[in-house]
Amino acid sequence: MRMKVKKSKAVRIMLVVVAMFVSSFGSAYAAANLEPINAFFNRGVSFVLKGELWQPRDEDGKPLTAIFYNGNNYLPVRALAEALKIPIDYDAANQKIYIGGKPGxxxxxFxxxxxxxxxxxxPTKDPKExxxxxxxYQEVLxxxxxxxxxxxxxRKYKRLVLDAAVISPGEYDVEFSLYNAGDTAGSAASTVLEMHSVSPDDDVKRLMFNVEGLEKIKLHVQxxxxxxxxxxxxxxxxFFDNGDPAAGNSSSGTIIK
Incomplete structure (x- = not known):
């Protein structure tokens, strides 16, 4: 019985030490990175986005109120980025917020x-195809x-980098056309955003399409x-990516040899 009591006390002491360590770590982080301020919820301000009344909301759909501090109104960056159709990512480990997509x-x-x-x-992985x-290649469409x-x-990407070719016995130039296939595209869904062509005489050709801000796309090949x-x-x-700052975001076709 005495052994059980000692073990129980040891467990309680260990839990207290862990709690003190966590509390100390959290306090140290807060002291180094967080600064208290006096701010107010500004429930009198409203928002107009592209000519229409807009209600910012959090990830759970709950309405957000602007925070007024030092003469300025503030909103969570995610609510604004999503409203403006800009990709946003949060790297918790490195405490970084990426607005406009992660570089690289x-x-x-596929x-x-x-x-x-x-x-x-x-799509096929048949070596003959x-x-x-x-x-x-391992796989082609x-x-x-x-x-x-x-x-x-x-809205996570800025470019579609497409490697394409026309093989024998093909004898016609082939057009690769990009469309907005998002739910809100409406009549614009029938408008070609970009079109590039590949000739049977070309080697593999690299085509670059601008897909920034798009929820869904259609690639029509004919x-x-x-x-x-x-x-x-x-x-x-x-592949899809967020652009190559060194090379720019040119959409011209490049022959790959």
Whole structure:
């Protein structure tokens, strides 16, 4: 019985020490990084976003009120970024808030949520199908006549970097057209945002599309001559990213040899 009492006391002492350590750590962090201020909820201010009354809300949908401090009104950066359709990420480990996407973030095209026309656009890993311009790839999206591929972006990316080619026996130039496929696109969904073409004489060609601020996109692949067989291939080296500051965000096509 005595042994149990001692063990129980030891456990209680250990818990107290842990609690004191956590409290001390939290206090040290607060002392170094957090500064108390005298601020007020400003319930009299309202917001107009692009001509319409706007109510900022938190992640749970609860209304947010501006905080008035030192002559300025403040709102959480996430509420503003999402309203303006700007990607935002929070790195808790490094205490960094990324507005406009994380630099260097890159996602391969086949790792993205994708919807495709299964009749004419087919992803394949067949080695016979993935040999393009005498180079072996692991996976390609083959479009032999025409096809649409939809990608859900959630405004996380600025560019679609597309590596594409036309293989034998294709004999027509192929157009790759970008559309806004988001729920709020409305009549703009039928407007081509960007279009680039690839010739059968080209080697693998790198095409860059601006997708900044888009929730969802459609990539339409077809010949200008409408319905001939085109034998187009989208390669697994394609990806979405937030741009290359060193190279700029040019959307011109580049031949990859």
């Amino acid at each position: 973030e890159k996602t391969p095209i 790792a993205m949520p994708m919807e495709i026309d299964n009749i004419y656009a087919i 993935t040999n393009v311009k005498d180079k072996q 083959k479009i032999d006549q025409y096809g649409d591929a939809y990608f859900t972006l959630d 010949s200008h001559n409408l319905n001939p067989y085109i034998y187009a291939r989208i390669l697994d080296t394609s």
